[in-house]
Amino acid sequence: MTPITEVEGRRLALSNLEKVLYPATGFTKGEVLHYYATVAGALLAHLRDRPLSFLRYPDGPGGQVFFAKNVPPGTPDWVTTAEVPRVEGPARMVLVQDLPSLMWAANLVTEFHTPQWVIQDPEEADRLVFDLDPGAPATVVECCEVALWLRERLAADGIEAYAKTSGSKGLHLLAAVRGSSSERVTEYAKRLAVEAERTMPRLALHRMTRSLRPGKVFVDWSQNAARKTTATPYTLRARPEPTVSAPVTWEEVEACAAPEELAFGAEDVVGRIREHGDLIAALCEPDSAGRLPD
Template structure:
């Protein structure tokens, strides 16, 4: 029998609570749902007013994974959806996770949460810039941290403030709060920055995606600033054998990273970090911290 629970007045059917979803740790779906309920107050501001794309992994990371932007079949009427610009379907809508019941409904589908750099009331106008630092083996997140430090200083030269989070996989993400700026302009600036980084550190950094170029280097992926692209939302779990989280980190942690294991943050690490630091990415919502592109 599927348990029925009530979340802020909404009735939810939560299924398969004993199912193991992260096999390396034995993490069950019930534990996953508890995680999202616990971190909801920090997670929801990063989801609110942004269309969500879901990477579903209902049978764990070794099962079928599928990416969807459309509201899944059976989406409750009380879950917010919003029109989004898509060339292939001008009537397209996507889920917008505005509250805890919607978050728990989505989490019950077993998904990664991915969001764009813009909000539903201003499509293709970004309020943040993202750089995805992806290491090519044998490089690791340690090399990503070196690149992040250089990028942080370079962004500061342009009056922009960077914040870091783990990708939840192998790399690191940098997020920069912006005054509302057309996504095309943000994309062009991010690409210039990646090209400049490679020119300054050709033995460490590459700005092109071709895997043949990336061995032992850090790929500075600037492409996620395009209006059609999304990035793993802060605090989302990733479809990995361990319940790894795309989690905010301090610059002290970035500067002191000499072992890749130090920046592997798992589900059980997040609540204590929130108690200690609060949301390290809260400045993204402060208009006084938003910068203008040069």
Template sequence: MTPITEVEGRRVALSNLEKVIHPATGFTKGELLHYYATTADALLPHLHDRPLSFLRYPDGPDGQVFFAKNVPPGTPDWVTTAEVPRSEGPARMVLIQDLPSLIWAANLVTEFHTPQWLIDAPGEADRLVLDLDPGHPATIVECCEVALWLRERLAADGVEAYAKTSGSKGLHVLATLTERTPSREVTAYAKDLAVEAERTLPHLVVHRMTRSLRPGKVFVDYSQNAARKTTATPYTLRAGTDPTVSTPVTWEEVAGCTDPAELTFRAPDIAPRLQTHDDLLAPLLAR
């Protein structure tokens, strides 16, 4: 029988709580739900008013992993949805606006991915993101070096940057835009930054996705600023063998990183970090 729990007055069905989702540590679906419930205060503001793309891995990373943008079948009527324009025609997507909706989505075993714009102005970005992706044998250590350069370069334009781990191999550099800006303009600016980074740090940076160029270098992916693209939301678990989390980090941690393990955070690490730092990306939410 599927247990039903009540979350802020909403009845949410929970399933397969003993199922192991992250096999390297035996992390179960019940633990996943507990993680999202206890991290909700930090996570929900980053999801609010941003249409959700689900990357689902209901049987763990070794099972089927699939990406979905449309409202899933069986979505409760109390979950907020909205029509979103797309090149192939409008689609209806989910907005995670409250704790019951978060727990419902987490029960589907979801990586949370969101765009750089809010539902009231699709395609008008309110933030910028640069995804730093290391090509083996480079690691997040090399990403940190590039992130520090980007931070300084953005500061020269009067833009304050923040950082989080991708929860996978790399690092995300984020910034709030002082005014809503068409996504294509933000993408063009981000591309200019990536090209300049490659010109300044040719031994370390590549701005093109071409696989043959990437070994030992950091690919500065500017394309996630495109209106149709999404990025892993802060505090989302990632679909890996470990329950790693896309985790906000301080610039001191970035500057001091000498080993990838220093910037690898798992679900149990997040509550203590929030107690110490609060949400390091809270400034991104200041409109």
């Protein structure tokens, strides 16, 4: 029998709580739900008002993994949804606005992916993102070197950057911006990626060509496009172990000498939030947003 629980007045059916989703560590679905409930205070700020794309892995990362954007069948009527413009036509998507909605979505076993704009104004980007993806034998250590350069370059334009792990092998840079379309932010990000490659030709790469990527860090600027999404801060990832896309300090980026130093699991992140709070909370504060240069 599926247990029913109540979350802030909403009744939820939470299924298969003993099911092992991460066989490498024995991490269960119940532990997934406990993780999301524990970090909800930080995570919800980064989900709120952003249409949610689901990367689902109901049988664990080793099973079927599929991506969905439309409202899933059986979505409760109390879960907020909204009509969202898309290149191929409008779609109705989920907005995770509160703890009950978060726990309902987490019960589907999903990575949370969100765009760089909010539903109130899909024509204007409010975040800029770089996805730094290392090509072996490069690792997150090389990503850190590129991230530090990008941080300084963005600062020169009056834009403050924040870092988080991808939860996989790379690093994400995020910044709050205002007053620009997704197209303009994409153009700006591409310009900086090209500049990074020109400055660090043996380390950075702005082109997606896979044959060029071994030993370099691909500076993926394309996720700023309005139709693209990025793993949300604090989301679990569909990896062999329950790794998290975890915010990190610039001191940690500067000091990183080995990949394991910037690899965080669910239990690590719970402790980090307890100790430091949300390291990238400023991204959600309107006053922190910078303007792109003319």
